[in-house]
Amino acid sequence: MATALEGQHVSLWPYVRGYWPRDTLYALWRLVEEERAYGLIFHGHPQRDNGCPYPTRGDLAQFVAYFHDDRMTRPLFMVQSVPDHVLVGLVWFDDVVPGHRALANVMVRRKYWGPPALEGSFLACRYGFDTLGYQQIWAFTPWPLAVRHAIQLGFREVAVLPDFCLVDETNHSLIVLRCLPEELHHA
Numbered sequence: 001m002a003t004a005l006e007g008q009h010v011s012l013w014p015y016v017r018g019y020w021p022r023d024t025l026y027a028l029w030r031l032v033e034e035e036r037a038y039g040l041i042f043h044g045h046p047q048r049d050n051g052c053p054y055p056t057r058g059d060l061a062q063f064v065a066y067f068h069d070d071r072m073t074r075p076l077f078m079v080q081s082v083p084d085h086v087l088v089g090l091v092w093f094d095d096v097v098p099g100h101r102a103l104a105n106v107m108v109r110r111k112y113w114g115p116p117a118l119e120g121s122f123l124a125c126r127y128g129f130d131t132l133g134y135q136q137i138w139a140f141t142p143w144p145l146a147v148r149h150a151i152q153l154g155f156r157e158v159a160v161l162p163d164f165c166l167v168d169e170t171n172h173s174l175i176v177l178r179c180l181p182e183e184l185h186h187a
Contacts, residue, residue, distance in 0.1 A: 005123040008082065009116040012091065012123050015067070015076040028078065028090050029063040032107060038063075039167060040143065041107045067092070075132065079108060079120040088112040091124040093132070101136045102128055106149070118187040122153055129181040137179050142172035152187040155179040 005012040015024065032038050067076055073096055079089035089108030096102045104125060108117040128134045139150045142165045147157070155177040164174035 007119040010120045011080045012077040139177040150177045154183040154185045
């Protein structure tokens with residue numbers, strides 16, 4: 001299977017069940033776990049631990065259920081570093097309205113923040129516009145670093161929802177950003 005997109009720093013591989021080894025979603029989950037990033041990237045998901053001794057938000061079962069998508073309504077890309085061919089992250093779209101809009105999401109290992117993460121996000125958004133036909137791509141985040149990441153790619157802040165997110169018992173404002181095809185640029 002050929003790469004969907006290649007850049008100077010990263011390659012993006014589309015995840016399609018049956019085209020990748022059986023443990024691919026597990027490998028992606030391990031990457032998120034190792035970075036301790038589940039609560040950061042899935043800040044909108046409820047904890048739902050029901051008093052259990054271990055949290056269930058972000059466990060393997062929830063992760064696989066979230067990305068199990070035989071109908072390709074939640075396009076997922078694995079991000080691999082070009083120089084050393086290491087799996088370094090994932091980019092996906094959800095809340096997709098075909099031919100209209102999608103919500104962009106990204107998680108890249110800290111070691112690869114900066115140009116590799118920006119390039120992975122750019123390649124995925126360009127693919128979303130050019131191949132998947134999105135007319136606009138949105139991003140929702142409570143994290144200032146993620147806001148700066150999106151703005152570097154051409155996203156524009158369109159709204160702030162004060163104290164919208166509750167993360168680890170702390171209120172966070174949710175920043176809403178949007179990018180149109182002509183606004184996207186490589187940082």
